[in-house]
Amino acid sequence: MSADARGRFLVIAAVVVSLALTGTYLAAGGASYTPAQTQSPCDPRPWRDPETLEEIAEQFSFSALDGAACQLGVSRETLARALATPQSRERFTRRHGIGDAELARAIRAGLLRAVDDAERAGALSPLVAAPLRAGLRRIPLDQAIELINNTRSLLDSAESLLGPAQGLLEQFLP
Amino acid sequence: MSAPPRPRLAALAIAVGLVLADSSIVVLALPEIYRELDTGVAGVTWVLISFNLVLALAAVPAAHIARRAGPGRTAAIGLAVFAGAGLACGLATELSTLIAARCVQALGGAAAVTAVLELLPATVGSERRAAAVWAAAGATGAALGPAVGGLLTELISWQSIFLVQAPIAIAAGVPVFAVARHEAATGVIAGELRETGRPHWLANLALAMISAAIAAALFLLVLLLIEGWRLTPIGAAIVVSVMPIAALLGNRLGPAAGSARARAAAGAVLVSGGLGGLALLPKAEVALTLPPQLLVGIGLSLVLSALTETALAGKAPQAIHGGWTISARHAGVAIGLVALTPLFTTDIAEQRRDAVDASTAVVLDSSVRPLLKLELSQRISDRLEGERGRVPTLGPAFEPLPDDPEDRVEVLQLRSELQDQLDRGATHAFSPSFGLGAAIGLLALIPIGLARRVDL
Numbered sequence: 001m002s003a004d005a006r007g008r009f010l011v012i013a014a015v016v017v018s019l020a021l022t023g024t025y026l027a028a029g030g031a032s033y034t035p036a037q038t039q040s041p042c043d044p045r046p047w048r049d050p051e052t053l054e055e056i057a058e059q060f061s062f063s064a065l066d067g068a069a070c071q072l073g074v075s076r077e078t079l080a081r082a083l084a085t086p087q088s089r090e091r092f093t094r095r096h097g098i099g100d101a102e103l104a105r106a107i108r109a110g111l112l113r114a115v116d117d118a119e120r121a122g123a124l125s126p127l128v129a130a131p132l133r134a135g136l137r138r139i140p141l142d143q144a145i146e147l148i149n150n151t152r153s154l155l156d157s158a159e160s161l162l163g164p165a166q167g168l169l170e171q172f173l174p
Numbered sequence: 175m176s177a178p179p180r181p182r183l184a185a186l187a188i189a190v191g192l193v194l195a196d197s198s199i200v201v202l203a204l205p206e207i208y209r210e211l212d213t214g215v216a217g218v219t220w221v222l223i224s225f226n227l228v229l230a231l232a233a234v235p236a237a238h239i240a241r242r243a244g245p246g247r248t249a250a251i252g253l254a255v256f257a258g259a260g261l262a263c264g265l266a267t268e269l270s271t272l273i274a275a276r277c278v279q280a281l282g283g284a285a286a287v288t289a290v291l292e293l294l295p296a297t298v299g300s301e302r303r304a305a306a307v308w309a310a311a312g313a314t315g316a317a318l319g320p321a322v323g324g325l326l327t328e329l330i331s332w333q334s335i336f337l338v339q340a341p342i343a344i345a346a347g348v349p350v351f352a353v354a355r356h357e358a359a360t361g362v363i364a365g366e367l368r369e370t371g372r373p374h375w376l377a378n379l380a381l382a383m384i385s386a387a388i389a390a391a392l393f394l395l396v397l398l399l400i401e402g403w404r405l406t407p408i409g410a411a412i413v414v415s416v417m418p419i420a421a422l423l424g425n426r427l428g429p430a431a432g433s434a435r436a437r438a439a440a441g442a443v444l445v446s447g448g449l450g451g452l453a454l455l456p457k458a459e460v461a462l463t464l465p466p467q468l469l470v471g472i473g474l475s476l477v478l479s480a481l482t483e484t485a486l487a488g489k490a491p492q493a494i495h496g497g498w499t500i501s502a503r504h505a506g507v508a509i510g511l512v513a514l515t516p517l518f519t520t521d522i523a524e525q526r527r528d529a530v531d532a533s534t535a536v537v538l539d540s541s542v543r544p545l546l547k548l549e550l551s552q553r554i555s556d557r558l559e560g561e562r563g564r565v566p567t568l569g570p571a572f573e574p575l576p577d578d579p580e581d582r583v584e585v586l587q588l589r590s591e592l593q594d595q596l597d598r599g600a601t602h603a604f605s606p607s608f609g610l611g612a613a614i615g616l617l618a619l620i621p622i623g624l625a626r627r628v629d630l
Contacts, residue, residue: 007436010427014440014473018447021465022454030454035525035532035599054543062538077534084551 041069041076047121056123060114067113071106072098111136182349183297183307186290189253189346190308191315192339193283197226197504198316201396202324202407202414203332210332211269215397216519222393223511224273228280230505236281237288237497245292245493246353252285253350257343264336286343287312287500292493293353301492308496309482310425313475317418320392324411373495376625377485378502380438383618384477385503386510387445390611391470392417393511394518394604395452395463402600403458416464420471427476434480434487438622441477444469446615453608458597477618478503484625510614518607529599533592540588546581550588 001009039045045066047059062076069079074096082092093103115133118124124132200207200221208218240248259279266272294304326334392414399410424441431437451466482499489495537551553571572589575582 003433006430007432010432010436010440011443014443014447018443018450018469021447021469022450025451025454025456025462028456030456033456033598034602035528035595036535038531038535058547075531077531077538080534080538081530 038075038077041066041074041079044117047117047123056118059123060118063114063117064107064110066110068103068106068110070113071109072096072103108136108139111139183294185346185349186294186297187307187311188342189249189350190287190290190311191318192342192346193256193287193315194312195315195319195322196279196283196339197222197229197319197507198392199319199323199335200332201320201393202400202411203327203335204397205400206327206332206407207269207272211267211272213269214519215401216515217269219393219511219515220273221269221276223508225276225280225283226389226504226508226511228277229284230501230503230508232281232284233288233497233500233504234494236284237291237491237493239285240289240292240493241491244354245289246350246356249286249289249293249350250347250354252282252287252289253343253347255279255282256286257340257347258282260336260339260343264333284497284500288493288497290350291496292491293350295492301490305483305486305492305496309479309486309499312500313421313425313478314418317421317471317474320396321411321415321418324396324407324414328406328408328411371489371495373498374485374487374489374625376621377481378498380442380618380621380625381478381481381485381499381502382506382509383614383621384442384445384474384481385506386513387449387611387615387618388470388474389507389510390514390607390614391445391449391452391467394514394607394611395467397518398601398604399460399463402604403460403597405460413460413463414467416467417471417474420468421475424472424475425479427472429483431476434484435622435625437476437480438484438625439619441473441475441480442615442618442622444473445477446473446612448473449608449612449615453605453612455601455605458601481622510611514607514610517610518604525599525603529596532595532599536591536595537588540584540591542584542588543581546576546585550585554592 045062047063048055065076065079065083069076072079074082078092082088089103093099112133115124115129115136119126119129204215204218204221207221208214211218236248236252256279259275259282262275263272263279266275291304291308294308295301298304298307323335326332326338395414396410399405399413400407405413427437429437432440448466448469448471451469452463455462485499485502486492486495533554537547537554540547542550550571556571572585576585
């Protein structure tokens with residue numbers, strides 16, 4: 001084989017091997033190996049079938065998070081992390097330039113959406129939803145702030161909020 | 175006047191390998207350095223950039239000095255400066271001191287490497303063979319550098335990388351000091367003062383572009399392995415050793431594989447193909463980096479030797495034209511790092527945000543019991559905070575595992591999904607930079623193609 005032919009063979013072999021490697025990796029999903037996209041908080045999220053009061057409280061909290069995040073124009077995940085501790089909440093409000101009052105208003109809107117979602121999903125009877133909604137509309141801002149201090153308190157508060165209505169809930173839960 | 179040819183040849187080759195290994199030897203130590211010296215990825219890359227930039231700027235002037243002052247004397251002073259500055263690097267406690275010492279080290283290195291090329295023909299018998307030995311020693315040093323640096327960082331400390339260089343430089347300098355003494359005593363210099371021809375611009379331009387792409391491959395892969403996939407420096411050193419091993423295999427192909435132009439073109443294609451593979455990793459698995467590394471390693475040995483051969487063919491004096499190749503290669507590395515650093519630091523920050531969001535969604539949507547989920551979230555959040563921007567190892571956040579078998583299965587499932595999201599984020603963060611490296615490698619085909627028509 002002449003030097004020219006050997007050179008041509010070498011270049012063709014390099015091209016074939018390179019295309020084979022990149023093609024194989026592409027076919028194996030190399031272009032889509034990225035973190036999962038998070039869902040927009042403004043889109044409705046289906047309720048799972050809650051079995052316990054704890055799970056109802058969780059779904060309720062998540063719906064509230066979605067509603068508040070939609071109102072604030074951030075992802076549900078960002079807001080959940082922001083509400084984890086007072087420090088993270090402070091960092092969040094500073095970074096996004098929003099005050100406590102605005103945050104509380106968003107949380108209140110979120111809680112109302114949670115009641116709507118629960119009612120729409122059939123997890124909450126209209127008999128319970130109506131007084132709950134009325135109560136949430138009157139909830140003072142500082143209590144809303146307290147409610148969002150961290151996720152645990154959000155869950156605990158949601159649970160305690162539902163607590164007095166537990167008898168009714170058990171009666172009206174589908 | 176001189177040591178016997180064989181030990182002298184070994185000493186000169188070690189001097190070249192040692193200096194050129196320094197352009198990449200700290201790559202695996204960078205994460206340690208930036209944590210210890212309290213800086214970021216963008217800041218610590220200057221430990222690499224400064225050395226390569228000064229080497230690029232100083233190589234040709236150093237070659238001229240070697241021809242006028244005598245290569246023995248220049249190489250001896252260069253190695254002494256290199257060793258002294260290496261000690262200063264090892265003792266540095268601030269990033270600015272380390273970078274300043276690296277600049278001085280590069281000045282000494284430039285003098286030593288170019289002067290050695292002037293000394294080699296007398297040792298090996300011909301300029302052509304001298305150029306081949308010089309290029310091979312440099313390529314071997316640059317290829318072995320990261321692995322040696324990783325081993326030293328893990329076994330001793332990042333400072334040891336610099337401290338061990340001083341005695342090696344002095345030992346390699348022994349035969350050079352003998353030549354320097356001879357020059358001083360007789361006033362005779364080894365090199366012959368001849369007119370310098372024009373450098374081979376196209377070959378040097380291609381060298382610069384390919385070096386930029388290779389810098390991307392090495393630097394980014396190391397960061398991906400250590401910072402993204404949480405390998406230890408020694409583990410990463412073992413993984414990236416595939417590249418120098420493949421380069422040695424590529425060296426065996428030699429000129430018999432085809433013309434210099436064909437080898438350069440094939441090498442550039444393989445380097446780009448390997449970088450393309452790294453840009454398209456379909457999973458965060460070390461084994462998947464091996465085929466792309468094989469391509470990069472074989473490609474770099476083909477293209478670097480072919481282009482260096484082309485740049486030096488028929489050119490005299492060798493030291494000046496060797497200086498141009500050093501200048502081109504290290505300018506390419508410096509430019510590659512300067513261009514890629516802002517790109518991948520932005521990508522890392524962006525992907526980290528996406529990965530943390532995706533991970534939070536995984537936790538929120540998991541079927542783990544709500545109160546257990548809250549407890550885990552707090553622990554995961556603490557791990558993320560504790561790692562200050564690094565990709566965390568999540569295992570400890572899930573310990574101890576719940577006693578209830580059902581909870582345990584769900585927690586393990588959550589842990590695996592969470593790790594997957596973080597791995598996806600870490601891996602994808604490097605893809606655009608690897609892709610850019612691949613594009614630069616392909617662009618090098620333009621000067622390689624043009625070189626034939628002009629003067630090959």
